[in-house]
Amino acid sequence: MTRDTLATLVNENFCPEAIKSHHGGNFERSFLQGTREEVFIRLNWNGSPPTWDECSYYFHRIIDDCDTQAIAPGLWWKGGGHLTVGTHFYAIVPLNKRLPPLPEGPTGTCDQGWLISPEWHTLTGRGWLNSGFGWELKDALDRRNLFLSDWYFRYEIFEDKEHPERSYEWKLFFNSVAFSQLRVQNAIREVMNYNGKGIECKRHVNHSKGSAGGGNATDGLPLELNATRADLGLSGERTE
Known part of the structure; x- marks a missing residue:
């Protein structure tokens, strides 16, 4: 950890x-x-x-x-x-299984609906957002006035040994206002905080929601927005 x-x-x-x-x-x-x-x-x-x-x-x-x-x-x-x-x-x-870190550091994917409002986003990640149920990224996105909705985050392990860059430890879906690509990418780079590294959000010009690993992006995803610092075993209060 x-x-x-x-x-x-x-x-x-x-x-x-x-x-x-x-x-x-x-x-x-x-x-x-x-x-x-x-x-x-x-x-x-x-x-x-x-x-x-x-x-x-x-x-x-x-x-x-x-x-x-x-x-x-x-x-x-x-x-x-x-x-x-x-x-x-x-x-x-x-206590929990981790995917071994890759030599290039944290990785992830970002898919994004484009030319629609709201724009959907599906993200996966490995080696970052390890313990906060995605709060760090949500805070960074909120500061960029993206007016997020339908936020779903969960921890799960998916391992692709033939293509390790596709493996992930968590999955995220959310909607935002239109024309969000650069702001989302900048927020990801800020939160990854690893030698200026970021993830390019791939645009999909259609009205269907993206998914990580197949199926609808929100299938089976529990809402974790009510997780507090106390729930995570940390002291102090989180300021909205």
């Missing part, structure tokens, strides 16, 4: 709660439920619990001593691990 996401969970959520725990030497939590980066974090101790500094330091040993930079430089993906220090046991366990 993403290094910065994991570090934030340890520093802002897990360690502050763990050092206040009254569970007699055992504290564990799951975070980011339902996303590709769902993770289980555990701390056990005999005697005195660790301080916040110790908790943060040794979990960061797990996070940073296992370096996966060579797979896709700049993604900083981490695979978890465990560490015993005296009578303290620290463990980080990612």
